[in-house]
Amino acid sequence: MAADSAPAGGTTGPASATAAGRLAGTPPEPGVRKPDPLLVMDRVTRAFGGLVAVHVEHLEVQRGAITALIxxxxxxxxxxxxxxxxxxxxxxxxxxxxxxxxxxxPAHRVARSGLVRTFQLTRTLPRLTVLENMLLAVPGQRGERLLPALLRPLWGGQERDARDRAEELLDRFRLTRVRDDYAGTLSGGQRKLLELARALMSRPAMLLLDEPMAGVNPALVQSLLGHITRLRDEGLTVCFVEHDMDVVMGISDWVAVMADGRLVAEGPPHTIGRNPAVVDAYLGRRHDEPEVTGEEE
Known part of the structure; x- marks a missing residue:
């Protein structure tokens, strides 16, 4: 795990400097309190039979920052x-x-509160067009109810605003040329872009991105990284799961590390690779012990 290198990029803009500045002085300890947390978790546990998949005592996600969960x-x-x-x-x-x-x-109420997530395996609706996928993500559409649907003046303006928002995001993510294509015909990378754009239709305050770079070609990875850092620079809070350490080191303001369901380390990205708990999580507790070839003399 090449995690000792300094951030490669994406963390040098004004908003990033602000995020890093707010976290400056925060001790690199698991469960540490943040200056301005947006999401706060306490004693969250989830087990499947006898397997405890999650047991997080305390975790805070800083507002306006990019936090990697690795x-x-x-x-x-x-x-x-x-x-x-x-x-x-x-x-x-x-x-x-x-x-x-x-x-x-439930998930729909969480999303309405401003916390929206994407999935490692994209969940587009393949038999709807790209634009229709976008419009489905708009919350509280009055035209979806039977009686208001009969009176277009009650919801026509909302629909126009939603369409304008969708067109703006499709242009931003360079999907305008496929706006009328069925989502099922898109490449894997395009589906990732569509899911990210669709998540923004509700104007969330925070995004949870589950392996946003998985299955994406290197050229599109750079595009996605640019979109994510730009969202942070515009004030959005981002927390993402990722296995690519170059990505993590390149765009993160803060890194949280889990192992065996527990939070074992936190800190700025340039410190995480030197943390013994992180090395233990990836390589095992006996990785640095000398090999014993015989009895000691």
Whole structure:
């Protein structure tokens, strides 16, 4: 794991400097309190039979920053995302978003509160066009209810605003030329862009991105990185799961590390690779012990 190198890029803009500045002086300790947390989790536990997939005592995500959640396979990262975003239930614990309780709320209510997530395997609707996929993500559409649907003046303006927003985002993510194509015909990278653009239709305050670079070609990775850092620079809070350490080191303001369901380390990206708990999580606790070839003399 080449995690000792300094950030490669994406963390030098004014907003990034502000995010890093706010986190400056924050001790690199698991469960440390942040200056201005947006998402706060306490004693969140999720077990499947006898396997405890998540047992996080305390974790805070700093507002306006990019936080990477990393760890070996099976560490519990996606399960934690699923619980917090309402796609799975916790066995214990509580969490809040922007100071308001979010524990146990279903996914649609979590999204309406301003916390939106994407998935490692994209969930586009293949038999709808790209534009239709975008418009489906608009919350509280009055025209979806039977009686208001009969009176277009009640919802026509909202629909025009939604379409304008969708067109703006499709242009931003360079998907305008495929706006009328079925989502099922898009490449894997284009589906990633569509899912990210669709997540922004509700104007969220925070995005949870589950392996946004998985299955994406290198050229498109750079495009996605640019979009994510730009979103942070515009004030959006981002927390993402990722295995590519170059990506993590390149765009993160803060890194949290999980292993065996627990939070084992936190800190700025340039310090994480030197943290013994992180090395232990990836390489095992006995990785640095000398090989014993015989009895000591």
């Amino acid at each position: 760890g070996p396979n099976g560490a519990g990262k996606t399960t934690l995302f699923n619980v917090v975003s309402g796609f799975d239930r916790a066995d214990d614990g509580r969490w809040s978003f922007d100071g308001k309780p979010l524990t146990g709320r």
